[in-house]
Amino acid sequence: MKTVRNSVYAILLLFSMFSYGQRDSITVLDEVILTDVRLLHFSEGKVDVLQDSVLERNGASLTDLLQFNSGIYLKENGLGMVSSPSFRGTNASQTAVVWNGININSQLTGQVDFNTIVPRNYGNVKVRRGGGSVQFGSGAIGGSVHLQDVLRFDSARKHELELGYGSFDTKTFDYSTSGGSEKLTLGFGVNYRASENDYTYLGTDLKNENGAFENINFNGNLGYKITEKQLLKFYHNTFIGDRDFSGTITAPSQSNYKDYNSRNLLEWNHFKENRVQRLKLGYLYERYKYFENKERDDFSFGQTSTFLTNYDYKIHFKKVVVNTIADYSHIAAEGSSIENAKRNTLAATFLLKHQLADKLAYSINLRKEFVNDYRSPFVYALNLEYATAPKHTFYLSGSKNYRIPTFNEIYWMLGGGSGGNSDIRPESSFQGEIGHLFQLKKLMFKCSAYYIASDDLIQWRPNNSGIWSPININETSNYGFETSLEFSEYWGAHHVKWLSGYGYTKAINKTTDEILMYVPKHKITSNLGYEYGSWQLFYQLFFNGSVFTTSDNSDSLSGYSVSNLGLSKSFRIQRKLAIEAKFQINNLYNKNYQNVAFRPMPGRNMQLKLKLNI
Amino acid sequence: MKINKVSILIVLSALFITSCSDDDNSPALPDGAEEPEAAYENGMLIVNEGPFNNGTGTVTFISEDNSVIEETIFKKENNEDLGNIVQSMAFDDDLAYIVVNNSHKIHVVNRYTFKSIAVIEEDLMNPRYMTVSNGKGYVTNWGDTADESDDYIAIIDLEANAVIGAIPVELGPEAITSNSEFVYVAHQGAYGQNNIVSVIDPSNDEVLDTIEVGDLPNSMQWDASGNLWVLSGGAPSYAAEETNGALVEIDATTNEVSRTFDFSTVQHPGGLNIDGDELYFGMDGGVYLFSVNATELPAEPYIENASFYSMTVNDGKLYGTDAKDFASKGDLIIYDLSSKEKTNTIPVGIIPRGVYFN
Numbered sequence: 001m002k003t004v005r006n007s008v009y010a011i012l013l014l015f016s017m018f019s020y021g022q023r024d025s026i027t028v029l030d031e032v033i034l035t036d037v038r039l040l041h042f043s044e045g046k047v048d049v050l051q052d053s054v055l056e057r058n059g060a061s062l063t064d065l066l067q068f069n070s071g072i073y074l075k076e077n078g079l080g081m082v083s084s085p086s087f088r089g090t091n092a093s094q095t096a097v098v099w100n101g102i103n104i105n106s107q108l109t110g111q112v113d114f115n116t117i118v119p120r121n122y123g124n125v126k127v128r129r130g131g132g133s134v135q136f137g138s139g140a141i142g143g144s145v146h147l148q149d150v151l152r153f154d155s156a157r158k159h160e161l162e163l164g165y166g167s168f169d170t171k172t173f174d175y176s177t178s179g180g181s182e183k184l185t186l187g188f189g190v191n192y193r194a195s196e197n198d199y200t201y202l203g204t205d206l207k208n209e210n211g212a213f214e215n216i217n218f219n220g221n222l223g224y225k226i227t228e229k230q231l232l233k234f235y236h237n238t239f240i241g242d243r244d245f246s247g248t249i250t251a252p253s254q255s256n257y258k259d260y261n262s263r264n265l266l267e268w269n270h271f272k273e274n275r276v277q278r279l280k281l282g283y284l285y286e287r288y289k290y291f292e293n294k295e296r297d298d299f300s301f302g303q304t305s306t307f308l309t310n311y312d313y314k315i316h317f318k319k320v321v322v323n324t325i326a327d328y329s330h331i332a333a334e335g336s337s338i339e340n341a342k343r344n345t346l347a348a349t350f351l352l353k354h355q356l357a358d359k360l361a362y363s364i365n366l367r368k369e370f371v372n373d374y375r376s377p378f379v380y381a382l383n384l385e386y387a388t389a390p391k392h393t394f395y396l397s398g399s400k401n402y403r404i405p406t407f408n409e410i411y412w413m414l415g416g417g418s419g420g421n422s423d424i425r426p427e428s429s430f431q432g433e434i435g436h437l438f439q440l441k442k443l444m445f446k447c448s449a450y451y452i453a454s455d456d457l458i459q460w461r462p463n464n465s466g467i468w469s470p471i472n473i474n475e476t477s478n479y480g481f482e483t484s485l486e487f488s489e490y491w492g493a494h495h496v497k498w499l500s501g502y503g504y505t506k507a508i509n510k511t512t513d514e515i516l517m518y519v520p521k522h523k524i525t526s527n528l529g530y531e532y533g534s535w536q537l538f539y540q541l542f543f544n545g546s547v548f549t550t551s552d553n554s555d556s557l558s559g560y561s562v563s564n565l566g567l568s569k570s571f572r573i574q575r576k577l578a579i580e581a582k583f584q585i586n587n588l589y590n591k592n593y594q595n596v597a598f599r600p601m602p603g604r605n606m607q608l609k610l611k612l613n614i
Numbered sequence: 615m616k617i618n619k620v621s622i623l624i625v626l627s628a629l630f631i632t633s634c635s636d637d638d639n640s641p642a643l644p645d646g647a648e649e650p651e652a653a654y655e656n657g658m659l660i661v662n663e664g665p666f667n668n669g670t671g672t673v674t675f676i677s678e679d680n681s682v683i684e685e686t687i688f689k690k691e692n693n694e695d696l697g698n699i700v701q702s703m704a705f706d707d708d709l710a711y712i713v714v715n716n717s718h719k720i721h722v723v724n725r726y727t728f729k730s731i732a733v734i735e736e737d738l739m740n741p742r743y744m745t746v747s748n749g750k751g752y753v754t755n756w757g758d759t760a761d762e763s764d765d766y767i768a769i770i771d772l773e774a775n776a777v778i779g780a781i782p783v784e785l786g787p788e789a790i791t792s793n794s795e796f797v798y799v800a801h802q803g804a805y806g807q808n809n810i811v812s813v814i815d816p817s818n819d820e821v822l823d824t825i826e827v828g829d830l831p832n833s834m835q836w837d838a839s840g841n842l843w844v845l846s847g848g849a850p851s852y853a854a855e856e857t858n859g860a861l862v863e864i865d866a867t868t869n870e871v872s873r874t875f876d877f878s879t880v881q882h883p884g885g886l887n888i889d890g891d892e893l894y895f896g897m898d899g900g901v902y903l904f905s906v907n908a909t910e911l912p913a914e915p916y917i918e919n920a921s922f923y924s925m926t927v928n929d930g931k932l933y934g935t936d937a938k939d940f941a942s943k944g945d946l947i948i949y950d951l952s953s954k955e956k957t958n959t960i961p962v963g964i965i966p967r968g969v970y971f972n
Contacts, residue, residue: 077668248668296761550964
């Protein structure tokens with residue numbers, strides 16, 4: 001089997017050496033302004049684009065953004081605390097977050113805390129449904145969330161400043177600038193958010209004690225055209241968070257959590273005829289400090305540094321796009337419970353898309369990794385797309401995906417009743433998906449249905465000696481469908497836009513036949529926007545169905561829907577200066593709800609914002 | 615249970631978020647039965663820790679003949695949650711004291727009606743176990759878990775239901791028991807380790823003596839002659855140095871160790887119980903029997919393939935609990951000790967920690 005695979009690689013690599021065809025100028029334009037182009041070229045029909053207006057409305061955190069604008073279910077340990085996703089009923093480490101083409105899931109936990117990502121400054125945020133481990137690596141099982149800086153060559157410099165104040169003494173400051181000449185572009189953004197977050201637990205006389213948080217986020221990007229054919233890009237992001245972790249209704253907390261994340265990526269692009277080659281150098285750093293009692297100096301910590309390099313070669317023929325990628329990464333981790341752990345990964349990726357006929361295209365994606373501390377599976381994807389341009393697109397795809405063991409899972413030192421497991425295997429998953437997209441001028445309708453069979457899911461459990469340790473134990477099957485409708489219409493100065501989505505999810509533990517904890521069967525989102533001249537009004541809501549909170553389905557949390565209402569008016573002061581005043585009411589109906597059991601979320605609260613555009 | 619590091623993992627990721635809700639779907643009393651005034655007399659009270667990151671523990675009532683199983687009886691009677699990680703329960707006459715570790719409080723209820731009488735909330739910090747002596751309550755407290763020198767025994771005024779004093783003790787006071795004269799505290803060592811039993815004189819509330827026993831003493835029992843038996847688990851394999859468990863007999867008249875039985879280094883027993891002259895404990899997936907007059911430790915288990923989260927022996931029966939995956943309701947498993955047969959399995963609450971007889 002192995003030799004067969006090897007010879008397949010060899011043939012494919014050889015095949016990719018051919019170079020003949022025409023230059024695709026649109027593709028090159030994509031390459032210039034974006035980095036994560038694999039998302040566009042090898043992910044037919046599965047991508048939802050979150051527009052600027054949405055990013056502005058819900059751009060303070062990825063939690064807020066996706067809660068109201070995607071089918072992803074999010075559970076938050078109280079407002080602003082640790083937040084983790086469940087995408088298509090998969091677990092928190094089975095959603096990949098991809099920053100400018102790089103997977104940034106934590107090497108320690110395998111997850112991304114969605115309250116530590118500020119999506120507002122990214123010119124481009126997309127949600128890709130379904131498995132994509134070939135392109136996006138570990139954790140791209142339920143789907144992936146893509147954050148991309150957009151390089152704005154040849155555009156006038158813009159500045160945007162927004163100041164906000166709201167309930168629970170919440171202060172926000174956001175500034176961003178972008179623009180550039182034909183040769184050089186520079187973008188920068190900073191976001192600051194601080195809140196006492198001491199909201200009342202509705203229906204009780206308790207408050208959200210110890211929930212204050214403060215965070216600051218920087219984004220920077222730079223593009224430089226060395227020559228007509230060579231382009232240099234640099235991206236940076238730093239997030240610094242300082243949060244007191246709130247307790248529950250039944251137990252107080254005194255803890256505090258400080259985290260620091262820094263991401264850097266340098267990229268050199270070379271365009272020639274129908275070929276694009278790209279060399280990337282990246283450095284990612286993550287660190288946390290956890291203070292069980294914030295009044296004391298004792299803390300536990302963990303940190304990882306990732307150095308990665310990546311060479312990407314893409315070639316366009318008339319009907320075929322071939323992309324081969326070689327990756328190497330070196331990760332070092334240490335912490336209170338991790339001693340000098342290192343991981344080296346070498347990976348080869350092959351992506352091919354072939355326009356078989358006018359309306360029919362298929363793609364084949366393959367990836368194999370070689371890692372020093374676990375056996376990584378061969379992952380692949382096959383997609384078939386049939387498009388009756390421009391109205392209907394149908395797609396069918398199947399893929400194998402994985403989630404690699406984290407440093408905590410392998411290297412957590414024995415002690416205090418827990419320990420890592422050096423024999424742990426990656427979680428693996430097969431999935432099949434079928435989808436349809438229907439697009440008219442004013443209307444877009446999407447629907448898809450999927451089935452995911454996952455195996456070797458990792459869970460921490462006490463072993464025979466009573467030590468909590470991760471094991472590959474669970475097998476699950478998830479199935480469901482999602483559908484969305486987008487409608488937009490102008491009547492003179494009136495503009496109405498309505499976006500709604502519904503997802504049905506059933507995720508079952510195959511061993512026990514029970515439904516997985518914290519996976520709602522139903523999720524609904526709806527966003528209605530209305531514009532009249534300089535006035536804007538929006539109403540948005542999401543509904544999460546009831547979830548089980550025990551693995552034997554003996555207890556549950558009831559479902560809830562939460563609505564926001566916002567009104568804004570812009571004023572043009574001078575030709576170049578515009579001011580926008582915004583008022584937003586969150587949780588309009590003062591719904592008493594818990595996202596995670598025993599951790600109430602805030603009732604009705606308000607925000608006032610003032611934005612300056614130059 | 616030592617969950618410090620695990621709890622860090624939980625905090626950092628959504629590893630095993632579990633909880634229970636307000637659902638109240640326990641079986642009603644049999645038709646026609648009039649609800650007695652003392653609804654929870656003549657049966658067992660099972661203390662369930664509840665999920666350990668967020669949620670509440672519960673108490674399950676099981677009638678003597680196992681025909682009535684009533685869940686979440688505290689919530690039912692008082693429309694209130696007990697709190698996070700219900701650790702243990704102690705009794706004094708008609709009152710039960712429910713010790714809630716992570717919520718730092720003790721609920722005082724009528725043991726038969728489970729109606730709340732008081733809540734002791736002040737001056738408790740990670741309370742673990744309680745005993746009553748000389749008309750006062752004594753509660754082991756870990757204090758701040760990051761501070762190894764602030765551990766104490768809280769003294770409770772049982773009339774006022776308030777903490778009236780604290781006796782500073784060495785690291786990690788856990789199990790606590792008393793005879794007519796003294797209070798004995800086993801220092802398992804909280805998140806660290808310790809190897810002593812403290813003796814407290816309740817007449818002046820001072821530590822009279824500390825007795826060295828095996829490493830990590832986890833449970834104590836009185837035998838019919840008034841001797842105190844202390845079982846130590848020894849330091850586990852993942853500790854810096856693995857050490858053996860030990861069973862020690864303390865002569866309560868002299869407060870000195872009269873007999874010591876050492877286990878082998880890889881043996882880590884726990885859950886000491888007594889029934890008549892027979893001591894029972896759990897080890898290596900089995901239940902062992904040791905007669906108080908025996909001269910050496912048993913080589914073979916009395917019951918094989920019986921491993922529990924906690925075990926209690928009472929009147930010829932063994933009550934073991936199974937916490938399953940720690941994210942779902944556990945079971946109470948009952949064995950007949952003479953036939954060694956499993957006689958009953960009863961579903962209880964999340965992470966069943968202790969069994970008490972009412």
